[in-house]
Amino acid sequence: MNAQTALRFRRPMQVRELARYRSGGTFPLCPQCGAAMEREYQNFCDRCGQRLGWRELRRAMVVSRD
Numbered sequence: 001m002n003a004q005t006a007l008r009f010r011r012p013m014q015v016r017e018l019a020r021y022r023s024g025g026t027f028p029l030c031p032q033c034g035a036a037m038e039r040e041y042q043n044f045c046d047r048c049g050q051r052l053g054w055r056e057l058r059r060a061m062v063v064s065r066d
Contacts, residue, residue: 012053019065028057036065 013031020026027036032050041054 009048009050012051014053014056016056016060018060018062020062021065026062028060029063 009032015028015031017029017031018026019029019036027038028040029036030045030048030050030052032045033048035045035047037045037047040057042052044051
């Protein structure tokens with residue numbers, strides 16, 4: 001990983017999407033890798049390590065997933 005890529009992961013990206021599944025669960029999506037996260041308000045994505053910001057969560061777009 002080069003220095004510029006490492007700096008990008010240190011700056012928080014706002015969580016702006018939620019995934020709603022048929023089973024009824026709704027989970028926030030990582031803005032970097034798109035993975036569904038089991039917990040809200042965690043500091044980093046547990047899959048890619050992206051630092052997360054949660055200010056935009058109230059206005060998050062809900063997307064349906066199977």
